[in-house]
């Protein structure tokens with residue numbers, strides 16, 4: 001039975017991935033800051049598989065290290081790491097950008113991903129086995145107006161994904177990125193700081209991806225035979241042809 005650790009499991013793509021992995025009988029280590037949601041998800045999924053929860057902020061390096069160190073023996077053989085935790089904060093021209101938003105995006109999307117990876121990779125190296133999925137974005141392949149720092153953070157994920165794959169190749173560890181376009185999750189609510197109307201508008205007039213669509217693809221990627229590594233995948237709604245090219249109804 002495989003064990004998977006998913007960051008950002010309290011919402012959206014991470015939570016949907018937890019559901020899909022549970023159906024495949026993977027043992028789960030679910031991470032996030034909202035402990036009530038983690039516990040609710042643990043309750044839901046524990047009829048299907050064994051679930052352990054870790055409540056920490058990926059920005060806090062010490063918290064990351066002690067959380068990973070606290071994993072009980074029956075969960076420590078982590079076969080799959082899904083580096084999913086992340087968000088956009090704000091959508092402003094660079095000259096008006098809030099430096100707290102910039103810090104959040106760099107600290108969570110880039111440094112947090114690195115801290116979690118650093119804590120888990122050594123045990124994969126010892127076992128010469130493991131699979132790391134980095135959740136990038138179309139924003140890691142293209143830059144769009146006002147996307148500046150979020151796009152930079154996801155371009156960094158793209159570079160880290162490539163670098164990780166090169167460095168871990170000698171240990172037989174698979175590394176790949178999934179780069180979604182527009183997925184209807186809490187993402188835009190976070191980006192627009194709780195402005196639900198503005199967030200809902202992002203997904204109006206076309207059919208966006210759902211978290212479940214991405215979770216399905218992540219599950220496909222991690223269930224390929226060992227000699228198959230899906231290294232880099234872009235997944236868009238059919239209505240989307242580029243970061244800002246959308247075939248909307250109106």
Ligand code: NDP
Nearest residue numbers: 008010011012013032033034058085086137183185186187
């Ligand atoms: P959600 O807002 O629904 O989920 C984000 C998750 O990240 C939550 O579980 C949240 O948990 C976690 N998270 C955020 N900040 C932290 C932190 N400091 N420490 C620990 N966990 C954190 O968004 P999505 O599911 O859409 O986003 C998941 C990933 O997908 C992100 O990396 C995002 O950039 C990427 N993505 C999303 C797209 C979209 O259109 N939705 C498109 C392309 C990529 P909690 O708040 O409980 O800590």
Ligand code: 8X3
Nearest residue numbers: 137138139181182243
């Ligand atoms: C999330 C998709 O287009 O809002 O990464 O950047 S987008």
